[in-house]
Amino acid sequence: MKANMKEETRFAQSDGLTSSIVFLVENRKLYASKEVLALCSPVFRNMFESDFRERLADCIPLPGKCYKELVEFLLCLYPDTQKPLSDETVFPIFSLADEYQVDILLHKCEDYLLSKCNDKNTPMTALVNILICAEQYNLKKLFNAAFDRVSKIHPDDVKSVPEYVKLHEDTRKTFKKLREQALDVNLTDGNVHDVLRIAVDYNEKDLINKCENHMIQRCKKTEKPLIHGLVSMLSAADKHKLTKLKEEVLELAIKRKSHELEASPIFKNLAPETSRKVLSKRLKVFEGLYSKLCKVRCHCCRKHADYNCKICFISTTKECFDSLGMCF
Template identity: 35%
Template sequence: MNMTETKLSPAEEDSYFPHDPEVTDFTFIVDNRKFHVAKVVLIDASPVFRRMFKGDFKEKNITELELPGKDGTIFEFFLRCIYPRECTLTEESVFQVLPLADEYDVKCIQQKCEEWLLTELELKYAKVSPHYINVKNSIEYLTKWMYYAEKYRLDKLYATALDKLLPFRLRSYIDSENYKMMPETMKREILEKRLCLLEGSVQSINDYNYQIPIAWFQ
């Protein structure tokens, strides 16, 4: 983090977060762009920002901070999600902003992202066009969203995606890149829950003296 004053041309001042001496009292420099913010807004949204500005850190006594290695466009969108400004979520923007929301522990953004993904998941599962394409597409989304839900602690999304993935045969997603990226604990949970589901179905069939279709085990 660079604590020195950085001089930028007026064109590099961010239009969404301009300098306002009556409101703004801190400046982030990201990707050679300046974002002027009010610390009180960030403190209210994030315990990480609260510690940064209220704790015994250098940021408490400075007015400008450079954040190297971050994308300016994504950081701007991250701030817009915190401020009462327009920020329309898309699948791309959700997965771009989640890492920053997790890094700074901004619960309101994590909640917005989870709610958007849950809504999108329901639309895909209901086969609403253009959200739904085909079964393979649905499986890819389910495994992808389970992976990110676990990574960013989106518990409701994780449980919903897992519940919708279980009816699919293992061979339909075992070669998925998203499935391969999952921790072994997640893979084991999927297999255990799928086994319980199958055992429950088998027991119900046995109770009624039905013959078990051999296709279930192929």
């Protein structure tokens, strides 16, 4: 918990006007404003207004408190500083804000931690600590946000976090139950994409492979996928880096009509490299098709195809398309 020199000395000595109360923390004096504290905290207000001995004391001891943490707490609280929270300060400040019932800081801390839950780069250890904090202070919104992130971490990984054992036993049991429910599913053509998304969220490699193999087998069936299903599989392969599936779907995609592929909204959302690959592969097939057509004998005159003749053109072209399994 780092603070610059000015911040460290901010409450180390009296400045006359705003130093109306003195606390003793870790054998060090901390000078603060009774008015600011009373305004923000009902606990401090009660302390100063009641008949407690602290009301008239020259120096009020705060046993068990950390001097640096109290300084950070006051720097965040005081209107002239309003120091931003950090990953290092948020939990101790949250604890002090809860103890002294400083609502403005409680909301500030909760919002900060919610933003960390929404940040994909937040470390696993931090997410577990946020969940523990949400449990401790019964913060439902924060609990749900942290729970959603932690529940999708592989059990072997999350259990390696030392703080994991501090989570309530019911929370850990719910993790296990939800994971089992999410992963225990019979794959069908109708649910495979939803299951794949869940498998990726939960980093469940075996289930990801199972989904990939299911879609590969679907491509190999006699009844080929419709355009929407075909492009959906190509999109899934693209998004989740499923190389085997991508190769299989590409072989089918290049045999479909270009205008049908490009008419699909999903095709338009593919990575540019993937859509270009489909169309360029299809172009190469047509180049080979043209070469083949030039060598084919005409069905009606048994000479080289005469494309001024409609019969020649239709019959020979269809024959070549059929031989490649392409739509004519």
